[in-house]
Amino acid sequence: DFSDYLHREEQAAALAEERLNQLARGQEQLTAAREKVSRELDRLMNDRMPVAVYNILNDVWRDVLTLVVLREGKDSFAWSRTLGVAERLVDSVRLRSDEWERQKVNREIPLLLADLREGFFSVSYDANKTAAMFKQLQLCHISVFRGVSPQMQPVAWKHEQRQSSSTREQGNGSKTRATETLEVGQWLSWAEQDGKEKRAKLSWRSGIADLLLFVDCRGRKVIEMNSDDLSNLFRNAHARVIQEIDEPIMDRVMRVVYDMLRQTASERSSNMPA
DSSP states (O other), rough: OOHHHHHHHHHHHHHHHHHHHHHHHHHHHHHHHHHHHHHHHHHOSSSEHHHHHHHIIIIIHHHHHHEEEEEEETTTTHHHHHHHHHEEEEEEEEHSOOOHHHHHHHHOOOHHHHHHHHHHHHTTTTTTHHHHHHEEEEEEHHHHTOOOOOOOOOOOHHHHHHHHHHHHHHHHHTHHHHHHHHHHTEEEEETTTSSSHHHHEEEOOSSSSSSSEEEETTTTTEEOOOHHHHHHHHHHHHOOESSGGSSOOOHHHHHHHHHHHHHHHHHHHHOOOO
């Protein structure tokens, strides 16, 4: 009966753990998609660009591109086409000295607007905000067609992205060897701030994002952290890898019971009269 109970508990824990891992993998895919989109937008956007184009790319097209990556993949035709729309948008507000080139771009704008509307619709962007953005873009195109530079916007998020990347690179140098060698399935023990011991198993490690997921014996999430957090745990909370927990639970139970019986028998034997 005890073996059957343990088997049911292990199955339930494995199912709960797999569900958590699926959620983590979905988060990993979303993180990877957002990073790819950010790299492409960083390539397209200068440090200063027209306000209308900045708002469309940063507030809407970022989500459009992310959705396409998740649904169709990064090597799909849909991705190339959607990224191409962003490239055409940026090119459409570039000042041109030649009158013939300005006329050519002006003839291509209706098709560009149609493609933009399709993207806005795919992410269910607010209709009133859409109308305001397209009105702003229209004024921008009129200025460019007249050879006048439109109102420009500093691209602040690019600088934030560079600073964030630099911070991550600095943090990666502080990883401990225990962090790098910890394998999925291994258990950790560490001390909480109140002095109580905490135990958790590494259930999943991201191959893309710096993310580690730890669960308890029932497959429930205990903590989610990155490599730097885990390194600090080893350094400051005296975390250690629990080696003996790899022994099958029935073997451990039988060993504990045997030790208890042996100790009891020893005590009884010492208390018996000679």
